[in-house]
Structures are given as C-alpha cells and as structure tokens.
Amino acid sequence: MSAPPAKATAGLASRRGRRPLLCDAASQFLFRNSGVLAVSVVDGIGNNDEVAAIAPLCAEASVRLGARKGVLPGVMTAAGLLEDSGDEMPTPDAVMALAVCRPAQPTAIGYLGDVAAYGWNGQELTLxxxxxTKGERLRAAGAEEDVAAKRDNIVITSLARATPTTVALAETLDEVVLLLSDGVHRTLSSKQIVMILREHGRDAAACAAALVDAASEASTRDDATAAVIIHDGPIRRDGITQLGR
Structure with missing residues (x-):
C-alpha cells in the first residue's frame, strides 16, 4: 500500500519596523479534506492608514482564491482590491508572493515586486x-553592484498595476518553502537563514518567528514578515505540474 501524498502546514510571523504602522501582512488557508494549502505575504508600499488596512485584506483574499483556483487567480484577486484604472500610479499599493501547495504537486508560487521565496531541501537554500526592482534590472544590464544596490528599493511591478502577464511564476519540489518580506531577506544573509532553519527543524511557526526576531534584532527599519511552509514528507512529482493554477 503506497504512502499518502505529502501535505503541508505553515507558520506565520510579522513585526512592525521603525515606522508608525505595520503595513506587512501574511495569511494562510487550508482545505482540510483535500490538503490544498495557500499561503501569502503582502508588503504594503508606504506607511499610512490605507496601506495598513488593505494589506491584510489582500493577503486573505489571495489565499482564499489561491487555494481554489491557483496562484495566478489568487494574486490577481488581491490586485483587484487595489487597481485604479484612472490612476497611472495608484495608491495604496503593495507587492506580494503567494504559494499554493497541492498534495503530490510541486509548490507553485506567484509573485510581484520584492517579496522573496526560498526553497530548502535540508542541505541547500535556493532563491x-x-x-x-530597478536594482535587479540594472544588474541584469551589467551595472556595478554599488550602483544597482542603491535602487533595490524601487519596485517595477506591484499589485495595483498588475496584469496576468506581469505576475511571475516559480515552483519547487523542496519540502520547506519560505516567503519573506524585504525587511527579512534584505536584513539576513543566506547563512543566517540556514542557521535558523537548522535550529528549528520541522516547526514552521517557531521558524517564522525566529526569522522575524532575527531581522528585528538586526535593527531592520522595515516591517519584517515571514511565512514558512513545511511538507510532511517528500513531494513525489506525479507527472502533472499545475504551475499557475
């Protein structure tokens, strides 16, 4: 008798940075019968009441639709809460990453902006x-690192300006997946992230809290948010990839 396909659980943590309001958010939604899990991290752009109010709504909407329809519909649902067709640079605005985990499937990820996703197989951390961002675009064009780094805070895609073709997609077979706002991934090195993963093993909530705590202790100015997804066994590719669904 074959073992049941691996299912996933998630831990979330978020902490306000040095500005007055927490404008990051994270959410998760699980279909208990099917084991489909959707997890999101949203990083609001700016720091005001509007952004602080809409970020958790975007996070919640994305996981509710993402678990049903997949990462692309999930991200675009969040985008619909912010889109303003009459404004070239809408506000409020945010960036995000959404992961959808289906049993026996690779974790599918849809993202906009500079929320980072990592995969961890127990040995290697993979971005x-x-x-x-403008900085990453400059790197791709061959700019010097010191020039590119100064523009890493300028995002070139966002939820309020999203279209289906601007949402980037990724997937991984790694059993552990991290979604990190820039207050975490720009503050902690890969080595520090790996140390936390090794220390907290298979406890998603403890790992997420430790990542956020470490970023805060390193005096990040930004809000710090982490979502940690852990599958309860190896992901066996069944020949069907539902990337984008």
Whole structure:
C-alpha cells in the first residue's frame, strides 16, 4: 500500500519596523479534506492608514482564491482590491508572493515586486524568485553592484498595476518553502537563514518567528514578515505540474 501524498502546514510571523504602522501582512488557508494549502505575504508600499488596512485584506483574499483556483487567480484577486484604472500610479499599493501547495504537486508560487521565496531541501537554500526592482534590472544590464544596490528599493511591478502577464511564476519540489518580506531577506544573509532553519527543524511557526526576531534584532527599519511552509514528507512529482493554477 503506497504512502499518502505529502501535505503541508505553515507558520506565520510579522513585526512592525521603525515606522508608525505595520503595513506587512501574511495569511494562510487550508482545505482540510483535500490538503490544498495557500499561503501569502503582502508588503504594503508606504506607511499610512490605507496601506495598513488593505494589506491584510489582500493577503486573505489571495489565499482564499489561491487555494481554489491557483496562484495566478489568487494574486490577481488581491490586485483587484487595489487597481485604479484612472490612476497611472495608484495608491495604496503593495507587492506580494503567494504559494499554493497541492498534495503530490510541486509548490507553485506567484509573485510581484520584492517579496522573496526560498526553497530548502535540508542541505541547500535556493532563491526561487527574481526581485522586480530597478536594482535587479540594472544588474541584469551589467551595472556595478554599488550602483544597482542603491535602487533595490524601487519596485517595477506591484499589485495595483498588475496584469496576468506581469505576475511571475516559480515552483519547487523542496519540502520547506519560505516567503519573506524585504525587511527579512534584505536584513539576513543566506547563512543566517540556514542557521535558523537548522535550529528549528520541522516547526514552521517557531521558524517564522525566529526569522522575524532575527531581522528585528538586526535593527531592520522595515516591517519584517515571514511565512514558512513545511511538507510532511517528500513531494513525489506525479507527472502533472499545475504551475499557475
């Protein structure tokens, strides 16, 4: 008798940075019968009441639709809460990453902006996303690192301006997946992240809290948010990939 397909659980943590309001958010939604889990991290752009109010709504909407329809519909649902067709640079605005985990399927990820996703197989930490920032674009064009780094805080895609073609997609077979706002992944090195993963093993909530605590202790100015997804066994690819669904 074959073992049941691996299912996933998640831990979330978020902490306000040095600005007055917490404008990050994270959410998860699980279909208990099917084992489909959706997890999101949203990083609001700016720091005001509007952004602080809409970020958790975007996070919740994305997981509710993402678990049903997949990462692309989930991200675009969140985008619909912010889109303003009459404004070239809408506000409030945010960036995000959404992961959907289906039993026996690779974890599918949809993202906009500079929320980072990592995969961890117990030995190697792999960055799964490419930041949609002016700095990353300059690096790709061959600019010097000191020039590019100064523009890493300028995002070139966002939820309020999203279209289906601007949402980037990724997938991984790794049993552990991290979604980190820039207050975490720009503050902690890969080595520090790996140390936390090794210390907290298979406890998703403890790992998420430790990542956020470490970023705060390192005096990050930004809000710090982490979502940690852990599958309860190896992901066996069944020949069907539902990337984007």
């Amino acid at each position: 799964l996303t490419t930041a949609h």
